[in-house]
Amino acid sequence: MISWASLLTILGMMAVTYFTRLIGFFALRNRTLSKRAAAVADAAPGCVLIAVIAPYFVSDKPSELIALALTVFAASRWGMLPTVLVGVVSAGVLGHLMK
Amino acid sequence: MNVSDSPVAEFKRGIKECLPVTIGLLPFALILGVQGSQQGISWLEMMLMTGLNFAGGSEFAAVGLWADPLPVLLIIAVTLMINTRHILMGAALTPYLKGLPLKKVLPALFFMTDESWALSLADINKRKKSGEQPFSLAYYIGVSLTVYFVWFPFAGIGAAVGPQFGDVAAWGFGMAFPAVFLVLLRSLWKGFSAALPWLVSFLTAIVVYVNIDGAWYVPAGALAGLLATYIQVGKS
Numbered sequence: 001m002i003s004w005a006s007l008l009t010i011l012g013m014m015a016v017t018y019f020t021r022l023i024g025f026f027a028l029r030n031r032t033l034s035k036r037a038a039a040v041a042d043a044a045p046g047c048v049l050i051a052v053i054a055p056y057f058v059s060d061k062p063s064e065l066i067a068l069a070l071t072v073f074a075a076s077r078w079g080m081l082p083t084v085l086v087g088v089v090s091a092g093v094l095g096h097l098m099k
Numbered sequence: 100m101n102v103s104d105s106p107v108a109e110f111k112r113g114i115k116e117c118l119p120v121t122i123g124l125l126p127f128a129l130i131l132g133v134q135g136s137q138q139g140i141s142w143l144e145m146m147l148m149t150g151l152n153f154a155g156g157s158e159f160a161a162v163g164l165w166a167d168p169l170p171v172l173l174i175i176a177v178t179l180m181i182n183t184r185h186i187l188m189g190a191a192l193t194p195y196l197k198g199l200p201l202k203k204v205l206p207a208l209f210f211m212t213d214e215s216w217a218l219s220l221a222d223i224n225k226r227k228k229s230g231e232q233p234f235s236l237a238y239y240i241g242v243s244l245t246v247y248f249v250w251f252p253f254a255g256i257g258a259a260v261g262p263q264f265g266d267v268a269a270w271g272f273g274m275a276f277p278a279v280f281l282v283l284l285r286s287l288w289k290g291f292s293a294a295l296p297w298l299v300s301f302l303t304a305i306v307v308y309v310n311i312d313g314a315w316y317v318p319a320g321a322l323a324g325l326l327a328t329y330i331q332v333g334k335s
Contacts, residue, residue, distance in 0.1 A: 012175035024189025051320025054304035075281035087278030092271025
């Protein structure tokens with residue numbers, strides 16, 4: 001069911017991933033940030049979020065780009081659930097229509 | 100302190116606000132499991148990976164690299180690379196975690212994902228505006244455990260049922276992920292000037308994504324945006 005090699009791989013993945021989760025905290029917890037550093041830390045969430053979803057904006061499928069545009073529109077006006085529904089339904093429907 | 104501030108109520112609020120997110124997570128977990136089974140990963144291995152590592156992007160990469168013989172070090176190195184964004188995410192949460200004992204911080208950070216981190220950051224901003232104590236640990240735990248108990252069981256189910264679920268991606272569920280992130284971005288919106296670094300992040304990420312294989316676009320885009328903020332704040 002599980003080999004030593006895959007167990008070792010999974011434990012290694014766990015170790016490095018947990019390390020990435022801890023290190024930001026341990027590097028900063030005993031420091032008071034300068035105004036500039038605080039501004040940078042404040043900008044981090046938005047910068048990470050937009051970098052993670054950037055590939056969706058260069059999709060090679062027109063149906064996905066249109067669905068994404070509708071999702072951006074929805075996100076600028078409505079809350080989480082309606083926006084997710086607009087995204088999923090438009091991507092699903094347009095994906096089938098424009099296949 | 101009013102009733103709505105009790106840990107149980109906050110925990111439940113976390114679960115509730117995370118539910119739309121699970122619409123996107125659940126099919127992703129199934130897809131991951133199905134892809135894993137096609138690479139010869141058993142459901143037990145899949146559940147161990149998703150339960151112990153618990154970082155979806157790196158798990159998709161690991162499944163893509165899975166082979167016989169297993170490239171153990173390569174998969175671990177790629178996992179580290181993809182998850183470097185956690186360093187920034189943890190750093191951003193640190194001001195709010197500082198006051199808590201380590202025995203709470205260490206497990207809380209184990210469960211930090213894009214979703215729980217982003218929802219909590221958005222919640223922190225909302226609570227700041229209304230003058231409440233910014234970080235709600237119980238809310239964060241509610242979100243985190245919801246993500247956790249959707250992610251690893253459904254990845255296991257995907258691995259167990261195998262190819263019968265092959266076409267989940269075609270149903271549009273993939274769009275749930277950017278939808279969630281876009282709503283979170285709007286909640287972080289503080290005007291065009293503050294969003295300029297986002298544009299730098301976005302454009303850098305796209306250039307790197309188009310030209311370089313792997314998940315380098317995430318750290319590259321994020322760091323470019325931070326550099327832009329650093330320059331912007333220095334000038335003003």
